[in-house]
Amino acid sequence: MLTRRAAVDQDALREAVGAVRDPEIHRGLAELGMLRDVTTDRRGTARIAVALTTPSCPLTDRLRADVTAAASAVPGVSGVEVSFTTLSEGERLALARRLREQQPARLGDDTRVYAVASGKGGVGKSSVAANLAVALAREGKRVGLLDADVWGYSVPQLFGIRRSPVALKGLMLPVDAHGVRLMSVGFLVGDGEPVVWRGPMLHKALEQFLTDVHWGELDVLLLDLPPGTGDVTLSLLELLPQAALLAVTTPQVSAQAVASRAGRMAADLRMPLAGVVENMSELVCDGCGESTALFGSGGGQRLADELGTELLARVPLDTALRRAGDDGVPVVAGAPDAPSALALTDLAARLPVVRRSLSGLALPLSVVR
């Protein structure tokens, strides 16, 4: 006996598919004007046309999967065919204009900003920043990571990203990986190409990373600063005065002593301190479980005491973290049970909300008699 197939409610189908979010703009396809024809034939096959921001959109597969899942959930739909076109130049221009208008006037008003800093290179600052970002995203937060380590950028490698961000008429869309919105100088220069920016050019570039990147609404923005207390750090802190310092050190006395300079810079700039992370705390033997204090011990606690802040985490030396960095999958996502991943996940849970103290700052107020 033939059963009559229920007709698909076209409005419900359009609504379901229109609500699918563009993975990098974080808004619905209908709202973005990216949804084209939506039809269904008598067999219940839905045909959906989506206009992409660029013909070489790197997220076509993800969009196809998300649109297919949304359409399949509508009663009566028995199959889904997704096709792609591209927005016209006029539509791209209008979309870029609309996104700029919707962008918060200044990034950071509702966003917690943490500057991840270290005194010297190689202590694992970028690894901490990348994994903290992923751990916060896994808590459900909207997280951005700006790789401001202009000369020694490592975010593209740590996240395994080998492509440029999508540009929409002068507006760049952050690259989305493991739920984190990423931007790095490394996305914009060729493999192995040195970055030779200095002074004002550098300041301008950092400013553009904040104003010409569609970060969207963020709960947390992490800045991976270059090691030390140079120009980039000062420029960024000028652009984002509400940033709180998260200092990364190893337990070694020399690393701790250098890191304390970054802490003193923060104090001079009246920057709030979020706390200290001690990385490479100890090496735990995979076979026997015995711990070795390869880089000495106590540096993190000493630095926290000196700066008058808290030691938030001690991340062990862990081959899983090193391997994850080499493979381009942050350890918190790729091996969440590894000792380093557990410490970094715990750090995300303990990260304090800090506000800049207004005492001593000039406020735009006038006395009224």
Ligand SMILES: Nc1ncnc2c1ncn2[C@@H]1O[C@H](COP(=O)(O)OP(=O)(O)OP(=O)(O)O)[C@@H](O)[C@H]1O
């Ligand atoms: N806890 C850890 N266990 C094992 N390896 C680690 C750990 N932390 C960092 N590493 C490794 O140490 C190296 C340096 O780490 P990373 O690039 O994060 O340091 P950094 O402080 O950001 O350096 P730079 O400022 O010079 O860019 C990387 O190869 C990384 O995989």
